[in-house]
Amino acid sequence: MFFSLTAFAQNKFEGYNLFLDVPDTQKAATCALRYSAPTTDITITDLNRSTPMKLSSCGDATARVTQSNSSTAVMRASSTNYKWCFSGEDKRYRISFKGDSYVGQVTYDWIATPETPGIYNIKDFGAVGDGTTDNTTAFKSAMAFIASRNGGTLQIPEGDFVVGSTVALPSGIIIQGISGITTGAPTNNVVKENPSRIRLKGTNRALFRIGECVENIAIRDLELYGSSNENTSGIEAVGAFMSSQNFYFERVVFNNFNRGFYAHGLPITTFAWQFDYVKFNHCRFVYNRDAGIYSDVINSDWKIEGSMFLNPKRTPQQNANSMHFEHAGDILVSDTYGGGFTNAIGGIYLDVTDSAAITVINSQSESMTAALVYNGAVLPDAGDYSYPIMFVNNIFDAPIIFKARRTFVSTGNLYGPKTFRTDERLRVYSTGDRFCYDGYTLGCQNAMSSNNFDKATVVFMTGQPDEGMVKGRSTFFGTDVQFGAMVQMPSLLQNALPAGKPNGSMVYCSDCRRDTTPCQAGGSGAPAMVVGNQWICL
Structure with a gap:
């Protein structure tokens, strides 16, 4: 009688008693990545019963594996380097151990250490992209595994990967989908399903969460989709004490959440959490109920570039805003x-409660309730003249509303005829702005008022010549003007002095006689001024 003996190759498994969790009830600094003591028992469970479970230790003498039965074993981490290690014949084992008071029991599906670590596939951790299987454990396992390697790339292949609870993100991770954003034409069509999609199941939760002490995260070519927009977020960043920074999102779709990207502090530090250096590049924010981006943190250096917000209809139940900033610092759009849509007007393109410098360049809103609202909550201490809000080469027809003191620098923009709704606390510096470039654009018709910034204090505003049906306007100085050199006025003949100029207008009349009212020709020249609606020569 002959017996067939099969030898199984041994794979190495190693890691630490680490776990990822982002609490929101902490009373002291609590990083998202934390550790259990090396004396914590770790249970290893066999996930493949078709092969025998035969484990061996590969750590030091203090990190031994003890097999309990045919499907489970127990081990501890090394007391010297806090690392655990074992060998087994399978490609993946389940490990579980006790975390802290915030996270409770921790369970991960741990993969064997690859020969060339650094790039991993979510399917290696047991994920199935069939649109129904709950892949929460697979995603949490992948995040913890990559955290144990101090970073790496997690590939999300084509598929619809369902996640049922929030997954915390570690520092140094790159989450990479495939194919990028798929859209229809024209641009106002709703974004189609992305080849790589992660779907959040349930309400009152975020798909991904970023906590304190986290840095250097990138997500690319991926759709984050909410099965419900009832208090959900695609990505939520939350903390109180330790800052987090350096986050990059490229060609990511945030689809059908309450808030696509939501960053906020906690009450214990009066919401003053620092969340810095965030960049959205060619992202899409589609039908997010409250806002595509909602930030209530002390932030610095946020950039939203080449992106699109497709807003749902604004109703009493949903704000339907594109971007909302509570405490903005150095924002570039x-x-x-x-x-929105002509039959479903969206909310506010840029809703700002208070801020430092904000710059908006080459951007546009359409079919929105407002383009910009500053201090819509009418907070008494909001607003500061030190930091400007700057608009350059944009097109906005919807209202721009200021409800606090602010410096507004505007260059080369195209506004509607009744865009601004401000009071005298707004100080405007306008260069090359247009409120219409012919008699019909954006509803402009015939002559317009000389001050197109409503009741704002216009410090400086460049003029425009007459253009067809549109009457030009003079360059306007709203404060005293001081010249450090000679000023030369235009020189005209007496018969060329223009009629209808406002009182106070001045020229030099090259053939006028001095001390004549009205100005008379036949002299050697005199300064001329409009006084009492007629030209007099001084």
């Missing part, structure tokens, strides 16, 4: 579109 460029080449970014935000809009």
Whole structure:
């Protein structure tokens, strides 16, 4: 009688008693990545019963594996380097151990250490992209495994990967989907399903969460989709004590959440959490109920570039805003579109409670309730003249509303005829702005008022010549003007002095006689001024 003996190759498994969790009830600094003591028992469970479970230790003498039965074993981490290690014949084992008071029991599906670590596939951790299987454990396992390697790339292949509870993100991770954003034409069509999609199941939760002490995260070519927009977020960043920074999102779709990206502090530090250096590049924010981006943190250097916000209809139940900033610091929005639809007007393109410097360049809103609202909550201490809000080369027809003191620098923009709704606390510096470039654009018709910034204090505003049906306007100085050199006025003949100029207008009349009212020709020249609606020569 002959017996067939099968030898199984041994794979190495190693890691630490680490776990990822982002609490929101902490009373002291609590990083998202934390550790259990090396004396904590770790249970290893066999996930493949078709092969025998035969484990061996590969750590030091203090990190031994003890097999309990045919399907489970127990081990501890090394007391010297806090690392655990074992060998087994399978590609993946389940490990579980006790975490802290916030996270409770921790369970991960741990994969064997690859020969060339650094790039991993979510399917290696047991994920199935069939649109129904709950892959929460697979995603949490992948995050913990990559955290144990101090970073790496997690590939999300084509598929619809369902996640049922929030997954915390570690520092140094790159989450990479495939194919990028798929859209229809024209641009106001709703974004189609992305080849790589992660779907959040349930309400009152976020898909991904970023906590304290986290840095250097990138997500690319991926759709984050909410099965419900009832208090959900695609990505939520939350903390109180330790800052987090350096986050990059490229060609990511945030689809059908309450808030696509939601960053906020906690009450214990009066919401003053620092969450810095965030960049959205060519992202899409689609039908997010409250806002595509909602930030209530002390932030610095946020950039939203080449992105699009497709907003749902604004109703009493949903704000339908593109971007909302509570405490903004150094925000740049460029080449970014935000809009609703002609039969479903969206909310506010840029809703700012208070801020430091904000710059908007080459951007546009359409079919929105407002383009910009500053201090919509009418907070008494909001507003500061020190930091400007700057608009450059944009197109906005919807209202721009200021409800606090602010410096507004505007260059080369195209506004509607009744866009601004401000009071005298707004100080405007306008260069090359247009409120219409012919008699019909954006509803402009015939002559317009000389001050198109409502009741704002216009410090400086460049003029425009007459253009067809549109009457030009003079360059306007709203404060005293001081010249450090000679000023030369235009020189005209007496018969060329223009009629209808406002009182106070001045020229030099090259053939006028001095001390004549009205100005008379036949002299050697005199300064001329409009006084009492006629030209007099001084």
